[in-house]
Amino acid sequence: MAAALDRSLIALALRLAEAAAPVAKRYFRQPIPIDDKADASPVTVADREIEETLRRILAQERPEDGVIGEEFATTRPSARHTWVIDPIDGTRSFITGKPCFGTLIALLYEGEAVLGVISQPITGETWLGAAGHASTLNGAEIRARGGRTLDQAYLYATGPEIFTRADERDAFARLSGRVKNTRFGADCYAYGLLALGCVDLVCEAGLKIYDYAALLPVIRGAGGIVADWTGAAPVLAAEGTTGRILAAGDAALFAAAQEALALPHP
Amino acid sequence: MAAALDRSLIALALRLAEAAAPVAKRYFRQPIPIDDKADASPVTVADREIEETLRRILAQERPEDGVIGEEFATTRPSARHTWVIDPIDGTRSFITGKPCFGTLIALLYEGEAVLGVISQPITGETWLGAAGHASTLNGAEIRARGGRTLDQAYLYATGPEIFTRADERDAFARLSGRVKNTRFGADCYAYGLLALGCVDLVCEAGLKIYDYAALLPVIRGAGGIVADWTGAAPVLAAEGTTGRILAAGDAALFAAAQEALALPHP
Numbered sequence: 001m002a003a004a005l006d007r008s009l010i011a012l013a014l015r016l017a018e019a020a021a022p023v024a025k026r027y028f029r030q031p032i033p034i035d036d037k038a039d040a041s042p043v044t045v046a047d048r049e050i051e052e053t054l055r056r057i058l059a060q061e062r063p064e065d066g067v068i069g070e071e072f073a074t075t076r077p078s079a080r081h082t083w084v085i086d087p088i089d090g091t092r093s094f095i096t097g098k099p100c101f102g103t104l105i106a107l108l109y110e111g112e113a114v115l116g117v118i119s120q121p122i123t124g125e126t127w128l129g130a131a132g133h134a135s136t137l138n139g140a141e142i143r144a145r146g147g148r149t150l151d152q153a154y155l156y157a158t159g160p161e162i163f164t165r166a167d168e169r170d171a172f173a174r175l176s177g178r179v180k181n182t183r184f185g186a187d188c189y190a191y192g193l194l195a196l197g198c199v200d201l202v203c204e205a206g207l208k209i210y211d212y213a214a215l216l217p218v219i220r221g222a223g224g225i226v227a228d229w230t231g232a233a234p235v236l237a238a239e240g241t242t243g244r245i246l247a248a249g250d251a252a253l254f255a256a257a258q259e260a261l262a263l264p265h266p
Numbered sequence: 267m268a269a270a271l272d273r274s275l276i277a278l279a280l281r282l283a284e285a286a287a288p289v290a291k292r293y294f295r296q297p298i299p300i301d302d303k304a305d306a307s308p309v310t311v312a313d314r315e316i317e318e319t320l321r322r323i324l325a326q327e328r329p330e331d332g333v334i335g336e337e338f339a340t341t342r343p344s345a346r347h348t349w350v351i352d353p354i355d356g357t358r359s360f361i362t363g364k365p366c367f368g369t370l371i372a373l374l375y376e377g378e379a380v381l382g383v384i385s386q387p388i389t390g391e392t393w394l395g396a397a398g399h400a401s402t403l404n405g406a407e408i409r410a411r412g413g414r415t416l417d418q419a420y421l422y423a424t425g426p427e428i429f430t431r432a433d434e435r436d437a438f439a440r441l442s443g444r445v446k447n448t449r450f451g452a453d454c455y456a457y458g459l460l461a462l463g464c465v466d467l468v469c470e471a472g473l474k475i476y477d478y479a480a481l482l483p484v485i486r487g488a489g490g491i492v493a494d495w496t497g498a499a500p501v502l503a504a505e506g507t508t509g510r511i512l513a514a515g516d517a518a519l520f521a522a523a524q525e526a527l528a529l530p531h532p
Contacts, residue, residue, distance in 0.1 A: 029464055096420050097464030098452055099389060100364065123365060123389060154362050159450055160426065181308075184425055185451020186364055198295055198363030 004132030005114050009081075012061055013105050013117045014128065016085075019057060020050045020103040021121035024088065028122060029097045042091050047071055050087035050103060058083055066108075068238055070210045077238075082108040084236075086210040090158070090187025099123050102188040106213035111236055116214035118192050127192045129217030135195055144224035145197035146250030150260060153200035153253060155179040156190035168205045168244070171229070171261040175203055178260045191215040191247055195222035200249045201257055203229075207243040209236060219247050225254040229261055270398030271380050278327055279371050279383045280394065282351075285323055286316045286369040287387035290354065294388060295363045308357050313337055316353035316369060324349055332374075334504055336476045343504075348374040350502075352476040356424070356453025365389050368454040372479035377502055382480035384458045393458045395483030401461055410490035411463035412516030416526060419466035419519060421445040422456035434471045434510070437495070437527040441469055444526045457481040457513055461488035466515045467523055469495075473509040475502060485513050491520040495527055 027046035034042045051071045058067055066079035070086045083105065088094050090101030099122035107115035118127040127142075129135040135142050155176060163169040176182040179201065186193065188211070193199040195218050212226075212234055219226040226247040228234050231254075235241040246261070248254035293312035300308045317337045324333055332345035336352045349371065354360050356367030365388035373381035384393040393408075395401040401408050421442060429435040442448040445467065452459065454477070459465040461484050478492075478500055485492040492513040494500050497520075501507040512527070514520035 029462065092420075092447055092449055095464075096422070096449060097459045097462060098366065098449075098455065100366070100451075154358075156362070159448075161448075181358055182425075182427070183358055183362060183364075183451055185366075185449055189364065193363045196295065196363060198361075 005130040009107060009115060010128065010130050010133075013107060013115055014126065016054045016057060016105050017103060017117050017119035017126055019053050020087065020119060023050045023053060024094070024103065024121040028094065034095055042095060043071060044088075044091065044095060046094065047087045047091060051085055054085050054087070054105070068209060070208070074238060080110055084108060084210050084213040086214070089211060090189070093185070093187055098185075100186045100189040102192070104188055104210065104214035106217070108213065108236055113213050113216040113236055116217035118188050118214060118218055120189060120192070125192070127195060127218045129195070129219070129221035131217065133221060135218050135221030137192070137196060142196050142222050144195055144219065144222045144249045145200065146223070146253070148200045148249060148253055150178045150253065150256045151180060153179045155182045155201040155203060156186050156193070156199050157182070157184055157202065157204050158187050158190070159184045162204055162206050164206055167263070171263055172203060172205075174262055175257055175260040188215065191219060194224055194247050194249065195219050197249070200253060202245070202247040203257065203261070205244045207241070207245050209238055209241060212245050215245075215247070224249055225251050227254070229258065229263055231258060271396040275373060275381060276394065276396050276399075279373060279381055280392070282320045282323060282371050283369060283383050283385035283392055285319050286353065286385060289316045289319060290360070290369065290387040294360065300361055308361060309337065310354070310357065310361060312360065313353045313357060317351055320351050320353070320371070334475060336474070340504060346376055350374060350476050350479040352480070355477060356455070359451070359453055364451075366452045366455040368458070370454055370476065370480035372483070374479065374502055379479050379482040379502060382483035384454050384480060384484055386455060386458070391458070393461060393484045395461070395485070395487040397483065399487060401484050401487030403458070403462060408462050408488050410461055410485065410488045410515040411466065412489070412519070414466045414515060414519055416444045416519065416522045417446060419445045421448045421467040421469060422452050422459070422465050423448070423450055423468065423470050424453050424456070425450045428470055428472050430472055433529070437529055438469060438471075440528055441523055441526040454481065457485060460490055460513050460515065461485050463515070466519060468511070468513040469523065469527070471510045473507070473511050475504055475507060478511050481511075481513070490515055491517050493520070495524065495529055497524060
């Protein structure tokens with residue numbers, strides 16, 4: 001196991017999540033303008049204000065660190081420590097009033113995700129994963145569940161529309177056809193439920209670094225497995241990721257899900 | 267507008283929701299056995315215990331009234347007042363730890379739905395609709411939003427799998443292709459979000475009386491429209507329903523959605 005992450009960095013990540021929460025709450029279920037980005041994904045004043053708030057704190061507390069965020073340009077890309085921020089993961093849940101979105105905060109150390117926070121400000125749930133520590137939900141240790149076969153597994157994905165390529169749709173359909181049940185509509189919250197031992201699999205595509213960097217330490221620190229669909233560690237850079245993420249309660253289920261996805265060999 | 271519903275019946279409905287909440291909370295995110303019913307839908311000890319709890323209170327307070335519930339046999343089907351209970355709507359959300367399920371409680375008076383409660387015990391949200399009263403969320407008046415065109419509309423459905431017939435799937439795909447965005451995975455909570463003015467459309471099929479009876483007064487008392495896909499009032503009996511429910515923020519959007527569904531004439 002890696003050396004335990006410094007407590008002051010953990011405290012800072014939690015402080016960032018605490019700073020984001022009142023902004024999200026202030027705009028939640030309020031009529032606010034929604035802009036469509038180039039990729040047609042929506043963004044609101046809440047997304048931008050949260051990211052600005054977190055960047056301001058980081059500039060003050062960790063002026064040497066890099067920042068990769070969903071809404072603004074990357075700063076100091078070659079820094080040893082880089083923070084990765086998704087101010088509101090699940091903006092479509094946020095703008096329709098459903099409390100399954102989350103603020104995602106990750107810390108990369110020399111390119112490895114060593115700290116992750118998933119914060120759901122409406123339900124008041126904060127997942128924390130940090131290298132060398134067991135993952136927690138609101139301070140209580142959590143554990144993914146193992147020992148499930150594919151036909152007993154509950155599978156989550158944000159929605160069928162995230163599989164934009166035909167081969168991804170076919171692969172997901174194969175996996176979905178083998179599990180006990182497939183549910184949609186939980187965004188990052190689904191990975192939190194997996195780390196909690198309530199969900200067995202999450203399978204998605206088209207994700208960006210800020211969508212998944214924070215999930216990795218949370219799931220790994222709860223004993224779960226998370227990787228790209230090939231089993232390789234997800235690329236922790238703004239470019240070059242396949243965006244295909246698979247998370248499972250244990251390694252045997254991960255392997256079975258991979259086999260069901262049955263991606264053609266490249 | 268119908269005569270305002272007696273406050274004592276409203277108080278009783280809220281008392282039922284309050285009695286259900288601690289049972290749901292006690293079993294939420296706990297490892298509990300899950301049985302598959304004849305239609306492969308899951309049921310847990312929580313579903314059964316909540317329905318038993320509510321039936322016990324009703325037997326004491328309203329011994330003459332009928333009860334239709336999801337888990338146990340109908341009693342006094344010809345009573346003037348009949349309570350309709352879904353102890354946990356969204357059992358698949360419940361068993362995967364996602365707080366979008368709800369306890370649904372409706373009161374029928376001479377076959378009309380005059381009172382409805384949607385209770386989400388984990389987030390502590392209780393929607394109430396009652397004939398002659400404006401609908402409320404935790405006591406505060408709510409209002410569905412109107413004035414949206416189909417291409418601006420956010421549409422919810424529990425999941426693609428609820429459209430079991432090919433003609434239903436095709437109709438939903440037509441509607442989904444015309445709206446701004448389609449989200450899945452909110453169960454009864456989606457109708458609550460519509461009544462709150464956060465969501466514009468909910469379209470589902472295969473529902474039973476206990477899935478929708480409570481939704482009708484909540485949506486109508488918030489100024490929204492809810493009917494079956496033909497525009498007719500949903501059948502409020504355990505048998506004879508098409509189970510196809512369409513809810514919209516206003517009548518113009520309801521009509522546009524109906525046209526998009528473009529059901530073949532019978």
